[in-house]
Amino acid sequence: MQLTVEDTIQWLKQFNDRLSEQKDYLSQLDRAIGDGDHGINMARGFQQVAEGLDGDFDEVSDVLKKTATTVMSKVGGASGPLYGTAFLKMSMECKGKDVDAAVLADMVEAALGGIKQRGKSEEGEKTMIDVWAPVLGTLQEEDFDAERLKQTAEEAMQKTEDMTATKGRASYFKEKSQGHLDPGAVSSYYLFAELADVIGKGA
Amino acid sequence: MKKLINQPEQIIDEMLDGIVSASPSSVRRLEDTTVLVRKDAPVDGKVALISGGGSGHEPAHAGYIGKGMLDGAVSGEVFTSPTPDQVLEAIKATDSGSGVLLVIKNYSGDVMNFDMAAELAEAEGIETAQVIVRDDIAVDDPENRRGVAGTIYVHKIAGAKAETGASLEEVQATAQKVIDNARTMGVALSPCIMPTSGEPGFELADDEIELGIGIHGEAGIEKRKQMTADEIAAELVERLLPEVDLADQDEVAVMVNGMGATPEMELHVFNRKVQDLLQEKGVKVYDTIVGNFMTSLEMAGCSLTLLKLDDELKELLDAPSHAAAFKK
Ligand SMILES: Nc1ncnc2c1ncn2[C@@H]1O[C@H](COP(=O)(O)OP(=O)(O)OP(=O)(O)O)[C@@H](O)[C@H]1O
Ligand SMILES: [Mg+2]
Numbered sequence: 001m002q003l004t005v006e007d008t009i010q011w012l013k014q015f016n017d018r019l020s021e022q023k024d025y026l027s028q029l030d031r032a033i034g035d036g037d038h039g040i041n042m043a044r045g046f047q048q049v050a051e052g053l054d055g056d057f058d059e060v061s062d063v064l065k066k067t068a069t070t071v072m073s074k075v076g077g078a079s080g081p082l083y084g085t086a087f088l089k090m091s092m093e094c095k096g097k098d099v100d101a102a103v104l105a106d107m108v109e110a111a112l113g114g115i116k117q118r119g120k121s122e123e124g125e126k127t128m129i130d131v132w133a134p135v136l137g138t139l140q141e142e143d144f145d146a147e148r149l150k151q152t153a154e155e156a157m158q159k160t161e162d163m164t165a166t167k168g169r170a171s172y173f174k175e176k177s178q179g180h181l182d183p184g185a186v187s188s189y190y191l192f193a194e195l196a197d198v199i200g201k202g203a
Numbered sequence: 204m205k206k207l208i209n210q211p212e213q214i215i216d217e218m219l220d221g222i223v224s225a226s227p228s229s230v231r232r233l234e235d236t237t238v239l240v241r242k243d244a245p246v247d248g249k250v251a252l253i254s255g256g257g258s259g260h261e262p263a264h265a266g267y268i269g270k271g272m273l274d275g276a277v278s279g280e281v282f283t284s285p286t287p288d289q290v291l292e293a294i295k296a297t298d299s300g301s302g303v304l305l306v307i308k309n310y311s312g313d314v315m316n317f318d319m320a321a322e323l324a325e326a327e328g329i330e331t332a333q334v335i336v337r338d339d340i341a342v343d344d345p346e347n348r349r350g351v352a353g354t355i356y357v358h359k360i361a362g363a364k365a366e367t368g369a370s371l372e373e374v375q376a377t378a379q380k381v382i383d384n385a386r387t388m389g390v391a392l393s394p395c396i397m398p399t400s401g402e403p404g405f406e407l408a409d410d411e412i413e414l415g416i417g418i419h420g421e422a423g424i425e426k427r428k429q430m431t432a433d434e435i436a437a438e439l440v441e442r443l444l445p446e447v448d449l450a451d452q453d454e455v456a457v458m459v460n461g462m463g464a465t466p467e468m469e470l471h472v473f474n475r476k477v478q479d480l481l482q483e484k485g486v487k488v489y490d491t492i493v494g495n496f497m498t499s500l501e502m503a504g505c506s507l508t509l510l511k512l513d514d515e516l517k518e519l520l521d522a523p524s525h526a527a528a529f530k531k
Contacts (some may be wrong), residue, residue: 027400035282035419040399044280072319073288076279080286081315118315168311172342172349172421 308350341415
């Protein structure tokens with residue numbers, strides 16, 4: 001597996017398309033256990049990311065760095081700093097490197113560490129972390145394939161439904177947050193589903 | 204959806220320009236940002252106070268800009284925390300070299316975005332300190348409590364402290380004292396409509412109210428059948444008093460805050476009962492304010508804040524303020 005600059009741009013563009021398609025759905029999920037802005041926040045920010053991807057990039061790290069800066073200044077809310085930090089950490093991790101499977105796993109590990117630190121949160125709190133952590137597990141396995149990556153993300157996203165939120169706005173709903181998917185986990189699932197799609201096409 | 208707006212995407216931008224046109228001699232907007240600052244910022248020799256958060260809480264936060272209160276306010280999209288670059292612009296524009304205090308309400312979005320801005324400011328050699336307001340007792344875990352109307356007292360009192368020429372550390376300590384002694388709880392009678400989607404932020408049946416609601420419609424303690432003003436006042440006073448921990452001679456400041464759509468008439472009806480109850484319980488009221496201070500778009504309902512005072516807090520509460528939404 002090799003993730004090129006073109007693949008990375010393709011990945012982010014597909015993620016943006018997915019977000020704009022699912023904007024209302026994501027906001028609706030957030031309305032149930034938050035304040036209803038997750039879809040709008042993400043779609044607004046990644047629209048700008050997509051528009052900024054037409055320039056020349058020397059390496060994957062540069063694409064991700066540009067993404068991080070745009071996300072931090074355009075998304076807002078809780079997801080802005082969290083996704084912004086994730087992209088920044090991924091960019092730092094792959095600086096000067098070709099992105100193969102091992103580097104990709106290191107990137108996601110760094111991103112997950114960044115999200116946890118920024119959000120002062122751990123697995124099992126019904127957040128996007130509950131998708132990122134299992135995805136990391138899969139990426140660290142010897143011979144994962146695109147299909148497995150997508151499946152892991154999807155199952156992890158679904159598992160947030162039964163969890164009780166202890167971080168973010170959903171935590172005010174306590175047990176009543178059960179029975180609802182976490183919006184950030186769903187958008188993170190889209191991110192990895194599109195990554196799997198791009199990797200799958202390349203393989 | 205009937206709203207007095209143009210394009211929903213333009214609301215924040217147009218509101219900010221509108222606020223400046225209402226107070227052109229005291230407030231200005233930093234170009235290409237969502238930041239409003241005191242016209243005379245940075246104020247020499249004074250610690251600057253910055254607050255902010257999502258929009259939809261007007262007059263918070265920009266209405267509290269002025270001598271005696273805030274130096275700057277950063278506005279995000281409706282109910283969405285502003286981004287770190289905007290907060291950084293506010294910090295840079297208001298710092299006189301004496302440092303900047305960030306007044307942050309306890310929401311993960313606000314905390315993270317202001318934190319990142321503080322890191323960026325540090326990289327540029329600007330000293331900042333922060334306080335995190337968590338006055339909403341509807342949330343059990345004190346660490347996880349939301350920042351709501353009590354924030355106004357932080358602006359007022361820490362703002363007055365900054366005007367005395369106190370250091371950043373001293374202003375922070377005073378702000379923290381306010382936070383430690385302010386407790387709030389709110390109630391919603393009907394939800395607000397999100398301008399971007401045209402949808403209500405949460406559901407509430409016609410004959411239902413929600414106790415302990417947050418200022419973005421986040422869940423409260425419980426839904427109840429409709430109650431009278433007196434009953435709601437009793438419920439809120441009952442829940443707040445044990446949380447303020449009053450000794451015999453202590454005095455409190457009382458804020459009855461409208462959530463946006465509740466007529467002042469009703470706020471006064473509610474306040475009358477609050478005052479009666481406090482008197483019955485032997486609580487001395489030093490100061491009362493009634494009005495719309497921290498709203499939630501057109502949500503109907505109100506919140507009650509009690510702030511336990513000491514001599515320092517009284518003096519600073521009484522100090523002059525030129526802020527458009529809090530003239531004193
Ligand atoms: N402390 C945290 N750690 C990890 N993830 C978090 C944390 N807080 C929130 N999240 C994630 O962010 C998502 C919500 O993002 P959203 O863009 O709706 O922000 P928000 O909480 O509404 O912010 P704001 O309060 O400023 O509007 C949640 O679904 C969750 O996955
Ligand atoms: Mg949200």
